[in-house]
Amino acid sequence: MFQIVFIKQVPSSTKIKLDPVSHTLVRSGVKMQANPYDLHAVMAAVEVKKQLGGKIVAVTMGPPSADAVLRQAIMYGADEGILVSDVLFAGSDTWSTSYVLSKVINHLGKGDILWFGKQAIDGDTAQVGPGVAAQLSYPQLTEMTKIVDLDEVSITVNKRTDFGYNIVKVPYPVVITVCKEANVLRSIALNDWERATCSSIQMMNASQLDVDVHKVGLKGSPTRVVGIAVPSVKNETVWLDHPARLGQIIKDLIDNEK
Amino acid sequence: MKSDIIIIGGGLLGCATAYQLSKLTDAKITLIERKDIASQATARAACLLTKSRTKLALMQMVQETYNAISELQQIFNDDLGYSQVGSITAVSSIDSHSAIEQLCHVASEFGLETQWLESDEVAAKLPWINADTITKALYVPTDAYIDSALLCNAYANAAKLNGVSIMTRVGVEAILSEANKITGVILSTGERIDAPIIINATGSWVNRLMHPKYGALGTTPVRSHFWISESKPDIFPINQPFAILPDAKAFTRPDVGGLIIGIRESKCISYDSSQWPNDIEDVHFSPDNGWMTLSENAALFEKYYTDIRSLGMAHYVAGPSCYTPDSMFLIGAMETTQGLYVAAGCCGGGVAMSGGIGKLMAEIVLGKECFVDKNLFNPMRFKNIDPYSENFRNQCAEARSNKKGG
Numbered sequence: 081m082f083q084i085v086f087i088k089q090v091p092s093s094t095k096i097k098l099d100p101v102s103h104t105l106v107r108s109g110v111k112m113q114a115n116p117y118d119l120h121a122v123m124a125a126v127e128v129k130k131q132l133g134g135k136i137v138a139v140t141m142g143p144p145s146a147d148a149v150l151r152q153a154i155m156y157g158a159d160e161g162i163l164v165s166d167v168l169f170a171g172s173d174t175w176s177t178s179y180v181l182s183k184v185i186n187h188l189g190k191g192d193i194l195w196f197g198k199q200a201i202d203g204d205t206a207q208v209g210p211g212v213a214a215q216l217s218y219p220q221l222t223e224m225t226k227i228v229d230l231d232e233v234s235i236t237v238n239k240r241t242d243f244g245y246n247i248v249k250v251p252y253p254v255v256i257t258v259c260k261e262a263n264v265l266r267s268i269a270l271n272d273w274e275r276a277t278c279s280s281i282q283m284m285n286a287s288q289l290d291v292d293v294h295k296v297g298l299k300g301s302p303t304r305v306v307g308i309a310v311p312s313v314k315n316e317t318v319w320l321d322h323p324a325r326l327g328q329i330i331k332d333l334i335d336n337e338k
Numbered sequence: 339m340k341s342d343i344i345i346i347g348g349g350l351l352g353c354a355t356a357y358q359l360s361k362l363t364d365a366k367i368t369l370i371e372r373k374d375i376a377s378q379a380t381a382r383a384a385c386l387l388t389k390s391r392t393k394l395a396l397m398q399m400v401q402e403t404y405n406a407i408s409e410l411q412q413i414f415n416d417d418l419g420y421s422q423v424g425s426i427t428a429v430s431s432i433d434s435h436s437a438i439e440q441l442c443h444v445a446s447e448f449g450l451e452t453q454w455l456e457s458d459e460v461a462a463k464l465p466w467i468n469a470d471t472i473t474k475a476l477y478v479p480t481d482a483y484i485d486s487a488l489l490c491n492a493y494a495n496a497a498k499l500n501g502v503s504i505m506t507r508v509g510v511e512a513i514l515s516e517a518n519k520i521t522g523v524i525l526s527t528g529e530r531i532d533a534p535i536i537i538n539a540t541g542s543w544v545n546r547l548m549h550p551k552y553g554a555l556g557t558t559p560v561r562s563h564f565w566i567s568e569s570k571p572d573i574f575p576i577n578q579p580f581a582i583l584p585d586a587k588a589f590t591r592p593d594v595g596g597l598i599i600g601i602r603e604s605k606c607i608s609y610d611s612s613q614w615p616n617d618i619e620d621v622h623f624s625p626d627n628g629w630m631t632l633s634e635n636a637a638l639f640e641k642y643y644t645d646i647r648s649l650g651m652a653h654y655v656a657g658p659s660c661y662t663p664d665s666m667f668l669i670g671a672m673e674t675t676q677g678l679y680v681a682a683g684c685c686g687g688g689v690a691m692s693g694g695i696g697k698l699m700a701e702i703v704l705g706k707e708c709f710v711d712k713n714l715f716n717p718m719r720f721k722n723i724d725p726y727s728e729n730f731r732n733q734c735a736e737a738r739s740n741k742k743g744g
Contacts, residue, residue: 093619093620111620111622148625266650267567267568267650267651267652268650268651269647269648269649269650269651270629270632270633270636270646270647270648270649270651271647271648273629273632273633274633274647277629277633315507
């Protein structure tokens, strides 16, 4: 089994800033982490590897500092990491990112299972996994909550839908996106960290992947962000000195609505 | 707006001072906290209430914390996460024998119940430990730990019951004075509060409001951190004593079936607090989540617990401890300005010392006889220092690196 897990580096804090010109996240100086759903995807891959053997490769696309999330994936059980990084990729939207990642998969040879977290906690689009499936014409199973069965040719999973759950059996190759419910993240030990720290991370850039430069980066992305507004948060608390005041406040609110 | 006394900082030292002051005076006291009570360094403490110390004055201060905890438990009918599990200080080198014997001597002088343990007794109390490596172990059965955030909030709430006004989510932008006398503060809202007495208990930020106008305080934040292991209640029972292992530069404490492991690096990291954000959530203490430190120090700890490298770590907690070059606190009046006081430099003992520091601060402010020698903690004892300089910060970091106790 050849499994590829895609990891995204996301901000740890909710105190994020947006570039006013490109409308993309300002990542410099911000504490970063691996997208939590993606780590559940690594755990799912490890579960498959325990039964069927093979290799797990973790891939991320991002700046050079994103190698930290690959090492995190290795701590959880990935065998090696690939950092896809090029200034040409900066500002890529979900479709452009899917295109680059599909090129990575072609470069590595066909993967049996391509794992993604169900969405990233920064953009929340849930589009890159399905985007890769579309680029490669692979079947896709989104929001997996459990691996039900597994053999050399197919996987059966429980997946969440808008109306409940479906149990779906699909042959390889397949793209699967993973929910948190799929497994419990194990605790990392010092041995895991030392192994990950000693692992070398393979770098890949645009020329190695033979990408069409017109399809990547901010300019190559079909998405146009025309505006972003940050909702104002008011931490205003009014303490009532007497319960009777509540009635008056409700009355005032109703009157204001009229 | 007017107040008789303003306390700046809603961490353990500020809240304990508010509580102890409110027991001794009817003066109008206002405590101001930029964020929420117990939201900064207080919430990241390992919470050991170690009674045995190398100096009697420090033992008296810890005892005041135990007294305060007892009062607060009665007021709120809440145990505040207090757990009397006892402590074991265990050494494995001849070099450490004299230090542990001195510790026992001071503890006995203070009247503290202590007991020397044989290695099989240590193994029975700490199932995970390799007792063969231990050559001497001192057991203090009455030692405990507590939930620092609950304790801090209890101090604040008890102070409130005694009439103290607590203001949160508002910062102090400046301390005001005229003719070398304190006159009040300016808040982040632009509002002014007049007061003749101000106590600066802002922890890592203590120099920001003082230096250079009112003098430099000899303290700087130093990284303090610990790990919480995965739950293994069979070898980490929840009622096991906490352990101090000076030869491993480490301590351990039970935590819901897991083990808290704190390690002091041989070279601790200090910070220039003039550059700090207002919230420690925004301080990047350890980009590697502390793994490098654990890796570098595992060899020492391995003698006590051979499986340290394969033990899963569920959590990593890092925060600032404000150290001074001599590891003694800064409590007292700033001679530069009448009415200006400071309670800072907890040196990793803020939880255990809080009640004592608060009481001493209250006695100094009110001009009462002090229960310990206040000169030990003179906040201006470090002369001609730049608290932000690398040289001074290194001295503070070294104080933590050389610390052996809990």
